[in-house]
Amino acid sequence: MSPRTFARTAVHVTGFTVLALIALGWPTRAADDKVAQPRGDSAKRKPWTASKVTGSPEPPPKFRAVRAFPQVQVRHPVFFVPCPGTDRVFVGEQEGVMYSFANTPDAKRELAFDFGKELKTVEKLPGAKGVGELYGLAFHPEFAKNRHCYVCYTLNPKTPAKDGRFADGSRVSRFKVTDTNPPRLDPASEEIVLTFVGGGHNGGDLHFGPDGYLYISTGDAASPNPPDPLGTGQDCSDLLSSVLRIDINKKDGGKNYAVPQDNPFVGLKDVRPEIWAFGFRNPWRMSFDRKTGDLWVGDVGWELWEMVHKVEKGGNYGWSITEARQPVRPDQKIGPTPIRAPVIELPHTIAASVTGGYVYRGKKFPELAGAYVFGDWETRRVWAARFDGGRLTEMPEIMKPTVRPSAFGQDADGELYICDYDSGAIYTLERNTSNAANTQFPTRLSETGVFADVKKLEPAEGVIPFYVNGRQWQDGATADYLLALPGLSTVSFFEKPRPLPGQVFWHNFAMRFPKDAVLVKTLTLDVLGEKNLVETRAETQLLHFDGEDWRGYTYAWRDDQSDADLVPAEGGEKVFTVATGGKTEKGAWAAVGKREQMWTFHSRAQCLSCHNAWSEYSLAFNIRQLNRAPLFGGEKATNQLVHLTTEGYAHRIGDNEHVLPPFSAASVKKEPALVPLQADGTLDAKARSYLHVNCAHCHRFGGGGGQVVLELDAAKPLRETGIFDVRPRQGDFGLPDARIVAPGDPYRSVLFYRMAKFGRGRMPHLGSEFPHAHALDLVGKWIASLSSPPKDWTFPNPDLTRPEKAYVTFGEAWPFARALALGKIDDKIADDLPPLVAKHGTPLVRDLFEGHTPAAPGARKLGANPRPASVLTLKGDPQKGAALFANKEMKCANCHKIGNTGGAVGPDLTTIGKVRTRSELLDSLLNPSAKVEPQFATYNVRTKDEKTYTGVLVKRDEKQLVLRDAENKEIAIAGDEVESVRPSRLSLMPDGLLSALTPQDAADLLEYLATRR
Known part of the structure; x- marks a missing residue:
């Protein structure tokens, strides 16, 4: 029986861990831990x-991770560093213990140093009660002669530090390594080289460059929220x-080091x-x-993006003015140099805590030569990025997400190693000779096995x-939902959360799905036929857990509704003719008009914009959504959670994997x-539920919902959501005294x-x-409440007597827009109003009516929110x-x-x-400020007479400063008249340049540029 017979429902631990787990008290667990999988009754x-x-359906990764040292296991490894001139490797535990072992498959670890027990100098530092965490290790370039190594670690304050920060909480120290077998760090040899503020983000990686100097990474010494509370990102008067x-x-x-005189800011006032x-x-791992000497840094992002930078001398990488784009x-003051864009930007749909890696220079895998191999701690993905100059040309995933990379390493031969934070094992790469692509992956919905009769939408047994x-x-x-679990496998509800592959989180429960579980959603539109409305299936979405990761697939229904076809990975579009409302002669609403609705089939990457680790993957199948009576049974029917657990589709799991009684x-x-x-309930409960369903999967920390958390x-208590009486930080659209939510005033x-x-x-x-x-x-x-x-x-009702005079503000215009949407405006006014608004309304008002103005065939504009x-x-x-x-x-x-021909501004x-x-x-046309090359940075x-100018810097010396503005005109300003010069984060090329073009116009312009070779 078709479900439509039943219902139609409208549709880092300090330094690097992802706080979405830790902050909520969810313990981590190794990926390969064995957990009992209950089976259904x-x-x-x-x-x-x-x-x-x-x-x-996509080709499998070319490599797989294999244990390099089966007998070596440590707790939460944070570095893998070969000891020069020897066959030994040093690894460090985050908790402050260091081991070494021979670089052979049968190696066993041997203690090199326990900072918590052996370090002597902590006792001499006022305010410190012990070692916090271990971060970095580097051996001196002349180690064979001097036996020196350098270590970065943090200290714990004796009393709670203000705002969680400790003035000298991060240390870089020099130690001497004993010439023994196994080698050890001599605790009496410690010499503190440099200290900086310790806090939430410490960086702490150490490397000697080809120039023989020591490079040290530091973070903003803060927890995530609010972002950069010290304002240190652009303040170069400290070391953070x-x-x-x-x-x-x-x-x-008087310091235990010297500053190289060719450092970029030597002699500059107020800059270290x-x-x-x-x-x-x-910056987590650099x-x-x-071969080239280029310095690469993985920088853990905040709300939307993870970044990888190829670091240049004097480079400014944006935080906290920007996080990538x-x-x-x-509004804060930019540091002494203009902002440079990352060479790699990773949205939080695919990454959430980047771990920097290495450019591969080994001999084992020639196909990887010159590729920058790096990963993500949270999603466990590992990529190999290639560049043409500064342009990213490809970034394929090279292995399945089976290892949580807390650090990468390379041995003396340039071969790569990966530290797995969860298991404590060290992995290396091996070519993948199995797990070929599923060439039989269903390309038609009828082939999936989900439906017994796809035309009737009847689910399989x-x-x-x-x-x-x-x-x-x-x-x-409208949407119909199906749950498909292979065989008699079940979904597990954990009473105490245990983050595992495929698991999602909800309230006090965690959920785990079995391999090859499928969640299905079919979307149906009321399409205008020749005489009436016709229920027409637009797409069916499949969310599939392959045992290691979630993947989304979309099937587009054919015009004859006989079947649906797998949409290409990049997505697609289709136009439907739908009804618009109006009034009949008797005043009743009826479908009397029509409009063309562009339906977007989202790409597989866009599927993960919503279905990701931050949003708990499964947006519809979770405790709060399922806690109800099934629609077919009426209000007195068995609760759906009770039904699922008593019928064997789900189990409740307690401590020690004990199966609890059903709900x-x-x-x-x-x-x-x-x-x-539409249900009974308080106004607050209904409104918060609506915002939860439509907004909360993005608007949560790390979910991608904007620059304000x-x-x-x-x-979440309302006053902790970040919306109650809070000023907007991504534009107020011209609303007077705007708030994200202004208590009592929707307008x-x-x-x-x-x-x-x-x-x-x-x-959304x-x-x-x-x-x-x-x-x-x-x-x-x-x-209002x-x-x-x-x-x-x-409900506001518009004054229809003189509508052309009634839409100066949002509050005056919205009643007309609402009435149009509900078909409650006379046909003539409905036809005349949108063009009137388009001619003389403010942008704030125009955007309320844009979608009510039908476009002529082929004349649809890209508008302010174009789809690439x-x-x-x-x-x-x-x-x-x-x-x-x-x-x-x-x-x-x-x-x-x-x-x-043309100008030289850009x-x-x-x-x-x-x-x-x-x-x-196309991305550069639609998002011109996303990446601005340094030579085209705007200032x-x-x-001194309070005039301001904006343009590209052409020349600057003591006598004169010259800008070139957007009109390709040069502006010369006498040097003694300049009060301030600040780099801008914005391009001179304006946003929305293509908004007035049709998609075809934009495609023509794009083709012209693409053929410039």
Whole structure:
């Protein structure tokens, strides 16, 4: 029986650990720990044996991780460093113990030093009570002669330090290594070289460069929130957030080191001369390319991005003005050099705590030669990145996510090793000769084995429907959900969370899915047929756990609804004709109009934007969503959690893997449940539930929901969410005295406006393009009720007598937009109003009406929130693109040269097609400030008579400063008239340059640039 018969539901430990686990008290556990997997009760359920969803349609990784030293295991390893001139390797435990062992497969570890027990100098430091954590180790380039090594470790204060920071809490010390077998660090030989503030992010990696100087990484010495509370990221008067470079062979100025005179900031006022580069948040593991001498740093991100930098002398890498391309604290003063973009940006959909690696220079794998191999601690992914100049050309995953990389290492021959934080084992790479791609992976929905009859949407035997409390808004689409568990395998609800592969977290429960579990969601639209509305399936989404990782697949339904086809990895689009509302002669609502709705089939990478570790992967199948009566049984039916556990589809697991009794009617009452939008319940519960379902998967720490940490989980107390009476930091859209949520006033609330508008800045930004009028009514009432005393906010009704005069502000315009969405405006006014607004409304008002203005065929504009796929899938005409490039309104030629024509403000584009792919070119057009080359960095100059100028710096000396502005005009300012010069994070190229173009226009321009070779 089809489920549609039943229902239609609308649709780092200090230094590097990811706080999404630790901060909530969830213990970590090794990936290869064996956990009993309960099986379902065959008497109460039938097995699913028809599954064909296994493996992946993509090629398998080329390598796999294998234990390099089977008898060596340490606790939480943080470095792997070969001892020069010997066959030994040193590894360090985060907790402060160091071991060494021979670089042979049968090696056994031997103690080199226990900092907690053997260190003598801690007793001499006021305020310290012991060693905190071990971070880095480097051997002197002339180790064979002097036996010196350098270690970075932290101290624990005797009394709690203010804000968690300890003034001299991080140390770099010199030790002498004994010439014994095994070698040991001599505790009496310690000489403290340098100290800096210790705190949440310490960096602490040490490496000698090809120049013989010691390089030291430091973080911002803080916990994640608020970001960079010391303001040290751009403040170079201290040693934090930097890579330092010192000469340890000399002593100068009373220090146990000297500063090389070619360091970039020597002699600069208020800048520490030890700094080689700055603007890092938490540089976790750095390395030198042994062939080129390039310095690579992995920098752990904050809210949206992880970064990898190829560090240059004097480089500024943005923190905390930016986190990669995201502004974080844009109003602070920029440091002494302009911001450089990362060479690699990793969104939090695929990475959450980057671990820097090495450029491979070994001999075992010629195919990896010159690739930068690095990984991510949280998602366990490992990549090999290649570059053409400074441009990333490819970054494939090279192994399955089976190891949690806390550090990479290389031996004397340049072969790579990976420290696994969970198991404490050391791994190396081996070519993958098995696990070939599943060439039989189903390309049609009917081949998946999920459905017995795909045309009727009838599930296969053993596959069951499930029902959710909170409905996700997806532009009016409805959703059906299925749970498919292979054989009689089960989902496990852990009473005490245990993070494992495939596990998700919810409230006080953790969940674990069996290998090849599949969650299914089918989305259906009401499409306008010849005479009536026709239920039309748009897509079916499969969320598959392959035993190690979650993967998302989308199947697009055919026009005849006979089957659905696997969408390419990059996604796709399709246009549907849907009804718009209006009034009949009797005043009743009816579908009297139509519009073209562009439906986006998201890419597999976009699937992970929502279904990731931060959001707990499974958005619909969790305790709060499932805690309800199944729809087919009515209100008195058995609770769904009770049904799942008594019928053997799920088990409750207690301590020591003990299987607990199933949920009972009494026990589920103690568990939380989301409240449906239309159900009985308090206004607060319904509004918070709605925001939870539609927003909380991004708006949680690390989830990717913007530069302010908004935690919209329904369980979070409102005043701890980061929205209550808080000023917005990503734009206020011109709302007066704006707040994210202004208690008592929806029209000053950015959250409410983002839900109400179209285009760029609309929320949610994936899965929906049209406002949800009924939800806006609910959220508007809720915001009004938050004032003291609560306000009774009623549905606003527009004055239709003179609508063209009634939309100056958000509060005046929104009633018209709402009425349009609900079909409650007279046809003539409905036709006339959007064009009137487009002509003379402010941007704040225009964005409320943009989607209500039907575009002529082929005339749909990219708008403020363009989809790259809508351009990349079209074939462009380079001749038409050339005309657009020369168009005076576009002004491309003002700043860019092609051949002998054009300006010199921006990069020369004569051969841009040789060095940029089409997708890279499009990204630079849509996001011009995301990556700005240093030579085209923009500067803001203020003169003593309070005039300001912006442009690219052409010349600067004592006599004169010259800028080139966006009009390709040079501005000369006398040197003695300059008051301040600050690098800007923004490009001179404006955002939204393509917004007025159609997708075809943009494709033409793109093709013209791509053919410039």
